[in-house]
Amino acid sequence: MKHYSLFSSSALQTTVAWASIVFIGSIFPLNVVFSQELKPNSPAGNKPKTPPKKQDKPQDKPADEQIVIQGDILGENSKKALRYYAGSRSVISSDTLRNGGIRSLDDALQHVPSVKIFDETGTGALPQIMVRGLYESRSGRVQLLQDGIPLSLAPYGQTSVSLFPVTLDMIDRIDIVRGGAAVQYGPNNVGGVINLVSRPIPKKWETTFGDRLQVAQNGNVIFNNFVSTGGHVTDDFALQLDTNFQNGDTFRNGHNKVDTKNFRLRGQYDIDDDTRIRAEIQHYTLNIDLPGSLTPNDYKQDPYQTTRPLDNVVGHTVRGNLVVQHDFGELGPFEGGQFTWTGFASTTYRNYKVGMRTNANETWLSNLPPELLQQAPRDYQVFGAQPQLTLRAHSGDVSHEITMGARATFEDIGFIVNRTQLQTNVVSLIQNRHFTDKAWATFISDKIGLLDETLTLTPGFRFEHLDSSFYDRMNGQKTGNGIRNILPGVTASYKIGKTGMVFFDAQRSLRAPQVTQIIYGNNLNSELAWNYETGGRYFPDKNTTLGLTFYRIDFNNQITLDNTSRTYVNLGSTRNQGIELSAEWQLPAVPDLSFKATYAFLDAKQLNGQYSGKRTPYTSKHQITGDIRYKLDRSTEFDINGYYFSNAYSDAANTRQENAIASVGRLPSYVVFNAQASHVFYEQNNGATVRGSFSILNFANEHYYFRGIDTSPWGRETAPGRTFIMGVQATL
Template sequence: MKRRNAPLALCALGGASALLLAETLAADSNRLPSVDIIGSNEDTFSLSGSAHVLSNEDLEKKEYTDVHRMLRDVPGVYVQEEEGYGLRPNIGIRGTGTNRSDRITVMEDGIPIAPAPYAAPAAYYFPSAGRFHGVEVLKGPDTLRYGPFTVGGALNVLSTPIPTDEAGMVQLEAGEDRHQRGHVWYGASEGQWGFLLETHQQRSDGFKDVDRSNRDTGFDKQDYVAKLRWTSPDTADVKQAVELKLSHSSEVSNHSYLGLTDRDFSDDANRRYGLSAFDQMDNDHDGVALRHHLVLGSDTSLETALYRNKFQRNWFKVASAGGQSIGDLIEDANNGDANAQAILDGDQDVADVRLKNNNREYTSEGIQTELSHGFEWGSVRHDLVAGVRFHQDEVDRYQPIEVFEQQNGSLVRSGYIEPTGGDNRVEEADAFSAWMVDHIRLDQLLLTASLRYEDVDSEAKRYADPGRNVVSQRVDNQVDELMAGLGATWLLDDHWALLAGVHQGFAPPGASAAEGTDPEKSVNYEAGVRYWSGPFSADAIAFFSDYENTVNNCSVAAPCPNGDTIGSQSFGESQVQGLELGLNSRLWQGNGLTAPVRLAYTYTDGEITETADDLSVQDGDVLPYLPENQLSLTLGLERPAQWGAYLTTTYVDEVCVDNTCDRSNGPAFRSTDDYLVVDLAASYYLRSNVEVYAKVDNLFDDQEIVARSPDGARPNSPRTAYMGVRVGF
């Protein structure tokens, strides 16, 4: 496999690489530019493409700590719930698929944060949503600037910025199921220096009960962030700024893939079978990012960054019993097999119960450099950015199996299996990316012309022995792709704009893909209208994605249609089309009161358009976990700076959990329920800097089947109440 260690080392020694940063400050400033990729909600009006921003004010109104709930406010974004807390989000954009967010570009402060986006795209790590300062979602041609996944779009979460003056915040929260949350930050800027220290800690006992066990089903997660910034003095000949960000998080959560049979779900949605009593996720994440901003002229700047993320996890969970996978056991019980049901209930003894240590170590590191230059050519304004990135990532899987017997409803350890083959493998990828984007303004016409090039070399090795002395299988693959995009926005007047765009989409196939496996490729179109007038904004955007090659990464969480849980499978051709509607406004204002409203609606239709050679995927099959209709409506009543109350109603259609569920002869138990959930949040300011709040998630306690993959029916979280206080200083 072609290696790129030399360029990485050279750039690292130079201490610089580029970060995809918004051009929000003039080039003659020596301050670091903002780490957002869009800016404010006002900035979306003139973008040649679809974009949405959840500001810090938006997030504080609802006090969500689950990114799934946050993203319901953004049209064109799909989320798949799993354990009820959003610990391992499943996010898709415009039909990309939601499994572990493995088909979208996920960033924090503009830097890729997936544990191994090229080698193993499934993002089992995600920052704690409770500490987010903002969330941005970008779609359309501009996404070619933020790869590698350019089919649907990019998600950028913003961390707390270093304050311009001395400032801080303390937030404490408590709730049902022994929920506790603390969020504290303090920072200051003085002269050329600035700093920030932050921690976010959250725990809960969970809302499920494990049969015959006193172990809770909750989690304990801790985040720490430190930032240090230096800027050159205003009198310096060379204007520049440097910022170092260090982060660490740890999580222990007693969560499982094991769900319920439909009959047991209807009896008690919050039950968990005793076979999953020992299931537990234990992970740690460490990240470092060094950013540099250098002014080269009045309209020219170089923005650089060096980043490295290390993620270690062991998800110890039940995989099989009596030689049968847990998913098959659930399916048999659903179909009336009394023995299978007795095993799940703990009423029947069974040997060879296997719990796998899904033990993995991820490393992701890279360097980027991006040059920004603005110039006038005649009457046309150009803002040109060009950048390159060298990136390496790796996942090391060493996954031994512990064997138990179920005796009288209890698990008794009986053996240990050393890992070989698929449970003992290393996957790695080297990637080179280059991009060029030109934002062109000609009177009322805004154009975005973009190019992106991706070159990815990947390698996977499986070992025949635990000591890794013998390689049993080696696969290499190489993909490269040049993508282009063109977007246009026509500003009709100060309030109305028309937009349209087309761009080519790309997603790498993962390092376990066999030699010759093509990347996912598509051509994506969008067209719509946008309106902005003071507090009122609205947009309606139609989209269409034509996939030349649809690729599914196979995993235990989302097995491929051919049954594989390792590697990838190509679906061939498919199409996704839909409509996004977004609205922000005020229903009423008077007597010091305001009634805000926010609406996000998405209609989607997606299907396979080509039958696979092995017939596991057929023309007309649906795309999994893709709801036809989803809607989020927030109604509020507030007296600014004194109090506010917000009622959020979310509706999501039922979805198919695999491609076969809509076939006339397809198997049963292959779709989720549609569901409607109402959340309520209210806050009151005791003083200008002291706010107390209360919230109730799932106000009417409606629990439905929101997931079935991989091992049975699982619910959304039940009604849960919280109270908290936030003090700023």
């Protein structure tokens, strides 16, 4: 068995070579990949929109809009598509990201019903995302994608995003599907799927410069610089280079440096009218200090101080992906369809450094200086490929859209822990372990349209096959584990005239045992859950949309980390159920004034064991969000928004009283308000613009805190206070 050294040069060279071949291949015609017998023959019926012929392309159509995977459960995200989507779904638009008083991508998600964020840095570099009460450190229980490609360090073995290579300025919109999405997006999708959609490559070449200045109330400054240049080189070939730099001091006093660099090169080539490819290669680096949590007394003295002088995260990743797509016409009984092949690869290194005491029980006590520096470097290599085929058929008032595919994934993970005695500089190796995951999955679904698609049923299933191996390099121990699971699912929707729809869905999801769970000594089974949703939307006119969703998640085997003992424990069966309400409307008399509001109720309980009937940790029963936006004219826009979360517990026992080390205790409720003014200073018909914005986030300066965040599991983790953001963007 071959074992890779931590961040081995051969591993990096392999991924860089793969990604380079992927990108270079996008420049040359690949017609030979497809059979000449699959030429389109003018298919009839209700064929979904496919990319237009070249002579019919609108000149202002973004190039990226041509890469649309037919049969994808996310589908379009137009206003009409969202209204008729068979499930609970939200889209944070480009306009909201630019003009809505948004600090970062995770900050934007706080305005989505049933999504809660634990923001420790105010930078978006280390997101902590909870969806419908499902939480694990570093967003371990949500499926995060960028343009459909998994963002987790390892989709099976390490679902967290302790290195998050996505920055706000590179994203056009965020598509959030809450609830199960197990058939096409497995594994780890119980809480839903969040797809970060990149800005499209423009038809005409353009260059954008952007700068944002983020100033905390204590005067600390973070600089955010963004440069993007790209467009069509020819009618068929487009390129875009994006760069984003973030550096400065976060909102805490002392030990607060942040430095991120993000480079991305994308290409797209239309081989012919029916065949197109997209390729991407990215390099991202991170170096950020972690001021950490505080004892209750330290928090009362100064909630923004730091008593953790050594905690830090460094990391870097190289990622590449390729999407090849071909549309075809009549094929036997089918009127047309599409074949898509997606390949992705990444090599990632990250290292969390933590100051510790020789006696671990003293580690997070602020009155004692650190005696050890613990480092946990990890090396991840991931390779994956997914072919997918969509076939369409139509007969009378019945239609079929059959989607089938498979995915193969290989993961190689190196895990080292060492500790350095600060007085003697003696280094001790604590752990040296190697993990390998070999997984493949198949899926199939059939979107059946009845009564001229008034009624739509989509049954399907996914089969997951995973073989994992574990090798302890220190003692030679070898173990293995196999997982075989069928994940069925069904969705149904019914259109009520032109003003409403109702839906129902039920899906089974899983998450494989994680590397960190094995490291802590517990060989736990997979987490399995059934996810149910039912609800509807009412849209009496183009300016009003009302939504109501009831959901329930039944977990057979939920796993959580006990902060005090620092071990993973099995909560057993849990049940998360709730209600989500949403409303969007504009006043007919004042069309430039718009309102959005949501309310989410969550009842998350443990169902067996010592704490049966008690709430699951970190869950808030109530969430309220609101947004008011007013467009003064074509150039000026104002936005005021806010969100409220009720209190939560930080342990399975639902301990109310905070203990001396603050590892348990009830977390308080909080409400945050934000405001932004945006103005276009210069605009030309050729697309040249100069825009500016000024935001005040948390303008009431609400003081609140979290608990149980990764390297600071005890204490109060301070949330960002009042923050000022000034931004300017010029497009040439």
